[in-house]
Structure formats: C-alpha cells, structure tokens
Amino acid sequence: MPLQQLRRLFPVFGIGAGKDRDQIDTVIQCDLDFLPLPGAAPALHRIATYRGYLDELPDPNPTLEYALRWLELRAPVTVDLVLCHADFRTGNYMVDGDRLTGILDWEFAAWSDPMEDIAWFCARCWRFGAWEREAGGIGEREAFYHGYEAESGRAVDRDAIPYWEVMAAVRWAVIALQQGERHLSGGEESLELALTGLRAPEMELDVLMDIARIEGEGRA
Amino acid sequence: MRQRPDATEFERLADAILRDNPMPEDRKALSYEQRMALKAHDIAEYDRQRGEADMEEELARFAALYGQDTEASIEALNCRLADEIRAGKWDEAPEALTTLLMSQVRSRLKRSNPKYLRAMRGE
Numbered sequence: 001m002p003l004q005q006l007r008r009l010f011p012v013f014g015i016g017a018g019k020d021r022d023q024i025d026t027v028i029q030c031d032l033d034f035l036p037l038p039g040a041a042p043a044l045h046r047i048a049t050y051r052g053y054l055d056e057l058p059d060p061n062p063t064l065e066y067a068l069r070w071l072e073l074r075a076p077v078t079v080d081l082v083l084c085h086a087d088f089r090t091g092n093y094m095v096d097g098d099r100l101t102g103i104l105d106w107e108f109a110a111w112s113d114p115m116e117d118i119a120w121f122c123a124r125c126w127r128f129g130a131w132e133r134e135a136g137g138i139g140e141r142e143a144f145y146h147g148y149e150a151e152s153g154r155a156v157d158r159d160a161i162p163y164w165e166v167m168a169a170v171r172w173a174v175i176a177l178q179q180g181e182r183h184l185s186g187g188e189e190s191l192e193l194a195l196t197g198l199r200a201p202e203m204e205l206d207v208l209m210d211i212a213r214i215e216g217e218g219r220a
Numbered sequence: 221m222r223q224r225p226d227a228t229e230f231e232r233l234a235d236a237i238l239r240d241n242p243m244p245e246d247r248k249a250l251s252y253e254q255r256m257a258l259k260a261h262d263i264a265e266y267d268r269q270r271g272e273a274d275m276e277e278e279l280a281r282f283a284a285l286y287g288q289d290t291e292a293s294i295e296a297l298n299c300r301l302a303d304e305i306r307a308g309k310w311d312e313a314p315e316a317l318t319t320l321l322m323s324q325v326r327s328r329l330k331r332s333n334p335k336y337l338r339a340m341r342g343e
Binding site: 061184199201212 | 256263317331
C-alpha cells in the first residue's frame with residue numbers, strides 16, 4: 001500500500017510515467033507504517049497540533065486562534081488519504097533544465113489530504129514576492145492544476161484549496177513564531193531568528209484576507 | 221501588545237553584526253547580515269517613534285470591543301480574547317472581531333514589514 005500511495009503522490013511533482021517511475025519504484029521500498037494515521041479529518045489533526053505549538057509560546061495570538069477556529073468549524077472529512085510531502089514548495093525541489101531531478105526535505109511527510117500539498121505549493125507565503133504567479137511563485141495556478149490532474153488522474157478540488165491555503169498560512173505563521181522564540185527565550189541569540197518571528201503578521205494578514213474573501217464568495 | 225524584541229535589543233543585535241561587518245560604501249553591495257542589521261535598526265527607530273502610540277491604540281481597540289471599564293493590561297486582554305476565540309465565544313460576532321484583528325495585524329506589519337502591507341493593499 002505505501003508504494004501505491006507513493007505512485008499516486010509523485011505525479012504531483014511532475015515526475016513522468018515510464019522510466020522515471022520505474023526508477024522510483026526500485027528506490028522506494030521503505031515501510032511507512034511508522035507514520036501515524038490522522039483519522040478521518042487530517043485537518044483536525046493539524047489544528048490540534050498547531051494549537052499545541054501556540055500553547056508552548058509565551059504570547060497569545062488572537063488572529064491565529066481565529067483562523068484555527070475558522071478552520072475547525074469547516075474541517076473537511078478526507079476520504080482520499082494519501083502520503084503528503086507536507087513541505088513541497090519552491091526551494092524544496094531541484095531542476096535541471098526542464099526536468100525535475102530531486103525533491104528535498106521529507107521530514108514532514110505525513111498521511112493527509114492531497115489538497116494540502118497543492119495548497120502549500122500555491123500559498124501566498126511561498127511565492128517569494130511573485131504574487132501573481134500563484135503556483136509556487138513560478139507559474140500559473142491552473143496550469144499547475146492541469147499538470148497535476150493529467151499526471152495523477154486525481155481531480156483538484158478547487159473549492160477545497162482556499163481552505164488548505166488558510167491552513168498553510170497558519171502553519172508557516174506558527175513556525176515563524178517558534179523560530180522567533182528560539183531567540184526570545186534566550187536559547188539561541190540570533191537576529192535572523194528574531195526577524196523570522198516578526199514574519200508571522202504577514203501570514204496573519206493573508207489568513208484574514210483569505211477568510212474574508214472565502215466568506216464573501218460563500219465558499220466556506 | 222508590547223512587541224519583542226524591543227528597540228534596545230534590536231539595536232544591540234544589529235550593532236554586533238555591524239561591528240564585524242562594517243557597512244560598505246556602495247549600498248548595493250550589502251550582505252545578508254548587513255541587510256538584517258539595517259532592518260533591525262529600522263524597527264528600533266519605529267518603536268522609538270510609534271511604540272507607545274501603537275499600544276495606546278491597541279488599548280482603544282480593546283475598549284471598543286470589551287467596553288471602557290476594563291483596566292486589564294494589553295497582554296491580559298489578548299490572552300482573554302485568544303481563549304474566548306478558541307472556546308467559540310466569538311463564533312457569532314465575527315465582524316467586530318475581525319475589525320480588531322485586522323487592526324492589530326496592520327499595526328504589527330507597519331513595524332515589521334510595511335512593504336508587505338503596502339503590497340497586499342494593492343492586491
């Protein structure tokens with residue numbers, strides 16, 4: 001089963017059929033039973049995790065609490081549970097010419113909703129200032145969706161993606177605050193960490209704007 | 221809420237970097253560390269000019285939400301609000317809530333990344 005899941009996952013990243021995939025099949029023969037199953041609603045699992053992280057920080061964050069509550073009330077039941085990379089974004093893949101040659105940083109891989117990976121890649125916080133290139137700051141969102149659908153055979157749930165992009169922004173905001181706290185706690189003096197913590201309000205603005213837009217469209 | 225690190229700490233961290241990495245004459249040749257130090261100085265300057273005013277404005281926003289009679293600190297008010305949101309007490313009144321949250325976030329972005337705030341307003 002894990003190998004089958006991986007086959008279904010890899011098309012997300014543009015790895016083609018045939019030889020590439022055969023090579024992947026021979027390389028990946030690992031047992032993934034150690035990865036916990038999140039239950040029927042991986043979104044709720046994520047929400048509980050991020051609330052736990054916030055509870056470990058000394059300062060409250062009403063905006064992230066608001067976003068998490070909003071996500072909690074609208075958590076989808078995920079029928080199509082797959083192995084997600086969970087950190088697939090521009091910066092975590094390698095390209096040679098027009099060919100994908102590597103995908104990095106698998107330490108966050110987890111069973112989850114396939115739309116979580118799509119949304120993480122498209123979230124505003126991972127466009128590196130190229131806001132108009134909604135797919136990772138490098139391409140058109142619809143082109144990415146079409147490529148994903150063509151390779152995977154799985155439809156992109158366009159109505160679900162905005163929900164998962166809110167989740168993505170919350171997650172990166174929490175990570176930024178954790179990084180900042182490494183400095184603030186006195187554990188590791190670093191201006192870089194301190195400034196990373198100050199990036200959280202960027203994602204907080206994203207979630208407030210995104211939730212307002214979703215509510216306005218009646219999508220939630 | 222009082223922002224951390226404060227101006228004094230940001231200046232200390234920035235000065236430590238600039239002692240080891242003196243500023244080049246050509247600003248286009250700034251290193252990553254030097255750019256961080258300049259940003260830290262900008263934030264420290266913002267805090268000295270706007271820090272107290274921002275806190276007074278945040279208190280005023282909470283007074284609009286909770287009423288004028290509260291004498292709680294900003295930190296306590298933020299804790300109360302965060303707990304109430306998680307408990308679902310604000311599920312039925314999102315507009316008053318989001319108005320306050322958006323004001324808080326804009327205020328923090330004016331300090332940490334005004335460029336991002338301007339960019340998003342332009343979307």
